[in-house]
Amino acid sequence: MSDDLAWRPRTGDIPDRPGVYRWLDAHGRVLYVGKAKNLRQRLSSYFAPLETLHERTRRMVTTARDLRWTIVGSEIEALQLEYTWIKEYDPPFNVQFKDDKSYPYLAVTLSEEIPRVMVTRGRHRRGDRYFGPYVKVYALRSTIDQLLKVFPMRSCKASTLHRAERTGRPCLLGDIGRCAAPCVGRVPLERHREIAERLVRFMSGQDHSVERDLRTRMQEASDRLDFEEAALLRDRLQALQAVLAESAVVLPEHENADVLGVAEDELTAAVHVFRVRGGRIRGVRTWLIDKEMEDVSRPELLAQALQHVYLADDDRPFEVPVQILLPEHPADEAAVTELLRRRRGGPVHLRVPQRGEKAQLQQTVAANAAEALRQYRMKRASDYDARTRALTELADALGMAEAPLRMECYDISHLAGTDVVASMVVFEDGLPKKRDYRKFSIVGTNDDTRSIHQVISRRLAHLRAEQDRPAGERDPRRESFSYFPNLILVDGGAPQVAAAHRALEEAGLADRIALAGIAKRLEELWLPGEDFPIILPRGGEAMFMVQRIRDEAHRFAITYQRGSRAKAYETDLAAVPGVGARRARDLLRRFGSPAQVARATPEELEGVPGIGAVTAARLGEWQRRNRAILDDHDSERERSGDRAV
Numbered sequence: 053m054s055d056d057l058a059w060r061p062r063t064g065d066i067p068d069r070p071g072v073y074r075w076l077d078a079h080g081r082v083l084y085v086g087k088a089k090n091l092r093q094r095l096s097s098y099f100a101p102l103e104t105l106h107e108r109t110r111r112m113v114t115t116a117r118d119l120r121w122t123i124v125g126s127e128i129e130a131l132q133l134e135y136t137w138i139k140e141y142d143p144p145f146n147v148q149f150k151d152d153k154s155y156p157y158l159a160v161t162l163s164e165e166i167p168r169v170m171v172t173r174g175r176h177r178r179g180d181r182y183f184g185p186y187v188k189v190y191a192l193r194s195t196i197d198q199l200l201k202v203f204p205m206r207s208c209k210a211s212t213l214h215r216a217e218r219t220g221r222p223c224l225l226g227d228i229g230r231c232a233a234p235c236v237g238r239v240p241l242e243r244h245r246e247i248a249e250r251l252v253r254f255m256s257g258q259d260h261s262v263e264r265d266l267r268t269r270m271q272e273a274s275d276r277l278d279f280e281e282a283a284l285l286r287d288r289l290q291a292l293q294a295v296l297a298e299s300a301v302v303l304p305e306h307e308n309a310d311v312l313g314v315a316e317d318e319l320t321a322a323v324h325v326f327r328v329r330g331g332r333i334r335g336v337r338t339w340l341i342d343k344e345m346e347d348v349s350r351p352e353l354l355a356q357a358l359q360h361v362y363l364a365d366d367d368r369p370f371e372v373p374v375q376i377l378l379p380e381h382p383a384d385e386a387a388v389t390e391l392l393r394r395r396r397g398g399p400v401h402l403r404v405p406q407r408g409e410k411a412q413l414q415q416t417v418a419a420n421a422a423e424a425l426r427q428y429r430m431k432r433a434s435d436y437d438a439r440t441r442a443l444t445e446l447a448d449a450l451g452m453a454e455a456p457l458r459m460e461c462y463d464i465s466h467l468a469g470t471d472v473v474a475s476m477v478v479f480e481d482g483l484p485k486k487r488d489y490r491k492f493s494i495v496g497t498n499d500d501t502r503s504i505h506q507v508i509s510r511r512l513a514h515l516r517a518e519q520d521r522p523a524g525e526r527d528p529r530r531e532s533f534s535y536f537p538n539l540i541l542v543d544g545g546a547p548q549v550a551a552a553h554r555a556l557e558e559a560g561l562a563d564r565i566a567l568a569g570i571a572k573r574l575e576e577l578w579l580p581g582e583d584f585p586i587i588l589p590r591g592g593e594a595m596f597m598v599q600r601i602r603d604e605a606h607r608f609a610i611t612y613q614r615g616s617r618a619k620a621y622e623t624d625l626a627a628v629p630g631v632g633a634r635r636a637r638d639l640l641r642r643f644g645s646p647a648q649v650a651r652a653t654p655e656e657l658e659g660v661p662g663i664g665a666v667t668a669a670r671l672g673e674w675q676r677r678n679r680a681i682l683d684d685h686d687s688e689r690e691r692s693g694d695r696a697v
Contacts, residue, residue, distance in 0.1 A: 059117060059118065060099055060119070061095075061119060063092060063096055063099075066091055066092040066095050066096070066121070067091050067092060067121070067123055068090050068091065068092040068093065069090070069091060069123050070087075070088065070089050070090070070091070070123070070124055070125070070126060070127055070129070070130045071087070071088060071091045071121050071122055071123045071124055071130060072085065072086070072087045072088075072121065072122050072124065072130050072133045072134045072137065073085070073086055073087075073088065073091060073094075073095060073120065073121040073122075074119070074120050074121070074137065074141075074143075075112060075113075075116040075118075075119055075143075075145070076116060076117065076118040076120065077115055077116055077117055077118075078117040080118075082137070082141035082143045083112055083115060083116055083143055083144060083145050084112055084116075084143050084144075084145040084146055085134055085137045085138050085141065085143050085146060086134065087127075087130040087131060087133070088130070089127060089130075091121050091123070095119070095121070098113055099113075102114070111587075112145045126387075127384060127386070127387040128387045128391060130387075131355075131359070131384060131387045131388065131391060132391065135356075135359045135363060139364070156171050156172070156173055157171070157173070157182045157183065158170075158171065158182070158183040158196065158255065159180055159181070159182050159183075160180065160181045160183075160248055160252050160255075161177070161180045162180055162181055162245075162248060162249070162252070163177055163178065163179030163180050165241065166206055166213065166234055166235065166241060167205065167206065167244070167245060167248035168205075168206045168207060168208070169196060169199070169200070169203075169205055169206070169207050169248070169251065170196075170207060171193060181252045181255075183255045197230075199251060200225070200230040200231070201229075201230065201287060202266070203247050203248075203250060203251040203254070204229060204230055204231050204232045204247065205231065205232060205244060205247045205248050205251060206231055206232075206234065206235070207225065207230075207231065208223055208225065208231070213235050216233075216235040216236055217235050217236070220236055221236065222235060222236050222238070226238070229284075232244050232247060255329070266285055269285050270282050270285035270286055273285060304331050306330075306331070307328065307330075307331050307375075308328065308329050308330065308373055308374060308375065309328050309373055309374075309375040309376065309377055309410075310325055310326070310327055310328070310361075310373045310375075310376050310377070311325065311326040311328060311376075311377040311410075311413055311414060311417045312324070312325055312354070312358075312361075312376065312377065312378050312379070312417065313325075313326075313379060313414065313416075313417030313418035313419070313420060313421040314350065314353060314354065314357070314379055314418065314421055315418065315421040315422035315424070315425045316341075316350075316353070316425070317425070317599065317603075320340060320341065320342060320425060320428065320429070321340070321341040321348075321353055321425070322338055322339070322340055322341070322421045322424040322425040322428065323338065323339045323341065323353075323357045323361070323421065324336070324337070324338045324417050324418075324420045324421035324424055325337050325338075325361060325417070326416075326417050326420075327373075328413075336420070338420075338421070338424045339357070339360065339361070340424070340425075340428055341353070341357075349383070350379070350380060351380060351381060351382050351383040352382075352383045354378055354379075354380065354381075354382035354383070355382040355383040355384055355385075355388050358376070358382060358388055358392065358402075359388070359391070362392055362395060363391060363392075363395060372392050372395050372396035372400060373396075373400075374396070374398065374399060374400060374401065375400075375401050375403060376392075376400065376401070376402050376403070377403055377404070377405055377410055377413070377414055378402055378403070378404055378414075379404065379418060380404055381402070381404055382402065385402060388402070389401075429596065429599075429600060438593050438596075439481065439482030439483070439593075439597070440482075441593040441594075442482055442592075442593035442594045442597035443455035443456060443457070443481075443482055443594075443597070445588070445589075445592055445593055445594035446539075446588075446594040446597060446598070449577065449586050449588055449594060450539070450566055450568055450577065450579065450586070452538070452539070452566050454538070455538075456537075456538035456539035456566065457480060457481055457538055458478065458479070458480050458535060458536070458537050458538050458539075459478070459479045459537060459538065459539045459540075459541060459601060460476055460477070460478050460479075460511075460539075460540050460541070461476070461477050461479070461540075461541040461542070461543070461570075461601045461602060461604070461605040462475065462476055462504065462507055462508065462511075462540070462541070462542050462543065462552075462605060463475050463542075463543040463602075463605035463606050463609040464494070464500050464503045464504060464507070464543070464609065465606075465609035465610055465612070466494075466498060472493075472494035472497070472498050472503055473491065473492065473493055473494060473609060473612050474491070474492040474494055474503060474504075474609060475489070475490075475491055475492075475605050475608040475609035475612060476489065476490040476491075476507070476511060476605075477489050477601065477604045477605045477608050478537075479597075479601050479604075482597060484601075484604060488535075489608055490511075490533075491608070491609075491612045492506075492507045492510060492511075494506055494507065500544065500547075500548060501544075501547050501548055501550070501551040502551065504542055504544065504548045504551045504552050504555075505551040505552065505554060505555050508540070508542075508551075508552045508555035508556065509558065509559070511533065512555060512556070512559040512561060513559070514533035515533055515534070515536070515559075515561075516559065517533075518533050518534035536564065536565065537565055538565070539565070539566045539567070539568065540552065540556075540566070540567050540568075541567075541568055541569070541570055541598070541601060541602070541605075542567075542568075542569050542570070543569070543570055543602055543605060543606065544569050544570070544571070544578075545569055545571045545576075545578050545585075546578050546582075548569050549567060549568070549569035549578045549579065549580055550580065552567055552569070553567055553580035553581075562580075567579070567580055568586075570598060570602045571585060577598070628667075628670050628671055628673075628674050629667075629670055630663075630664075630666065630667035631663075631667060631670075631671070634662075635660070635662050635663065635667075638660055638661065638662070639657075639660055639663070642659075642660050643656075649671075650674075654668045654669070654672065657671055
């Protein structure tokens with residue numbers, strides 16, 4: 053054990069009971085807060101040999117100079133205390149939640165004597181009811197305008213209300229029927245509160261009778277030949293229908309639920325929430341999470357997200373619903389459920405939908421989380437100051453004399469050792485230069501290191517060829533090969549870097565072009581000939597830059613490989629006697645992919661124009677020959693879909 057950990061407590065001194073622990077640095081600052089069912093078992097894992105710990109855990113352990121713990125009576129108490137201390141100390145090695153924007157809410161101020169409906173972004177007051185959050189303020193104001201036609205309650209500021217009470221004259225909204233005008237006694241305060249409470253029930257999805265009652269009253273007024281009243285009720289009904297049309301129906305009208313989706317990479321995660329009331333989406337919100345110290349598993353991330361969304365005392369816009377739909381079960385599910393039940397004052401069910409409309413809705417929310425994460429990364433990468441800092445940090449980390457204004461990143465993609473391809477993506481001044489992207493088909497090998505050596509050698513050969521050409525004879529289509537990169541990045545660790553370095557040496561450019569490999573965990577950069585990687589600071593701009601260029605290279609390689617495979621399978625399908633190119637395209641158009649053609653029954657094949665029994669039998673042989681390969685293709689596509697950002 054390192055001398056840095058000489059202060060560590062003896063294992064026998066650590067209690068084997070539930071509790072919460074804190075790591076502190078030399079100045080007493082809390083670095084990390086965690087909980088454990090068994091403190092001795094959990095804390096002993098931190099004191100394993102340093103070389104066996106994850107780099108971020110090792111950095112936290114070696115920075116700390118003290119460890120303290122508090123024994124509690126149960127897992128629920130540990131969960132509560134952990135969350136309280138994370139909020140109090142804001143430890144740098146815990147995951148950090150933050151809103152991606154300030155959202156507007158529809159608020160009904162039931163705490164006031166004369167309740168008001170309004171738009172707010174501020175802190176939430178006890179006793180008031182909040183709906184949302186919404187994405188656009190103008191859409192929310194339009195919704196309130198329509199709601200006031202059906203629920204004519206106060207929406208004015210306090211100064212307007214006091215002036216009306218003082219003068220005995222209502223404001224314009226009172227004159228045009230958008231407010232019941234309790235300020236001048238047109239309705240009693242009790243009646244006005246009833247209107248406000250009915251609006252709350254409607255927005256909560258608990259009152260489904262409003263539209264039916266309006267329709268009934270309109271028909272009764274028409275039967276009485278009171279056409280003026282019928283027209284007024286008709287306008288209110290249309291306004292209500294306009295409000296309902298603005299919120300998508302995603303579940304049956306009796307369903308109330310919150311739906312959580314998560315998207316994450318090695319650095320950041322996004323948690324997206326749909327708030328569904330009465331089967332309709334009543335609000336959405338996104339939280340972005342900086343993951344710092346440990347490899348937080350998806351169940352652990354969900355457990356912390358549930359606490360942050362529903363249990364925060366400083367800003368609690370989301371009340372706990374009876375049903376919460378999740379992509380998978382959270383860690384410490386029983387304890388988390390009990391905390392949510394206590395906050396709600398009633399039963400709470402955490403469910404993972406497997407099929408049907410709830411599963412489809414879950415996928416939609418997950419897609420929104422992935423988009424929020426992509427937008428966050430794009431926004432951060434496109435900022436000029438951030439790009440400048442990223443390039444400077446990267447140059448310092450790699451020991452380069454100047455910032456790498458042109459970077460090229462290479463990735464190898466294959467399917468079980470077949471269909472090997474490579475991608476080359478180019479970033480200039482920290483931004484992608486897509487017209488310079490290039491694709492390579494790898495021949496003669498399915499080994500990653502040999503493939504890297506081959507693609508780098510071919511790229512450098514093109515560079516030499518273009519440099520040797522007279523300026524007036526250079527091919528504009530090969531312009532990307534004529535520029536020297538400041539930095540070449542390869543997706544991989546020490547073996548891939550060694551292969552790329554060998555190609556640079558063979559081309560005589562090892563001293564002119566910097567080289568680094570991006571390890572899978574992404575925070576590690578391998579340099580040629582080094583025994584240990586360079587660790588970029590977590591959350592730094594250089595880390596985001598490296599992550600983005602690596603993901604772009606992977607996306608480009610995957611896209612090229614899929615296109616190549618699809619074209620090859622279409623050609624192979626067209627070679628079946630009796631099929632040909634036209635019928636091959638018809639088959640693919642009908643079934644969607646070669647894998648679906650391989651699974652089709654003879655009857656389904658004969659349903660395609662021009663395919664008879666004899667041709668269908670010949671296609672059966674093609675199916676037997678290709679089904680296993682195509683199934684592997686679809687499985688690989690599903691696995692890589694989340695990575696292709």
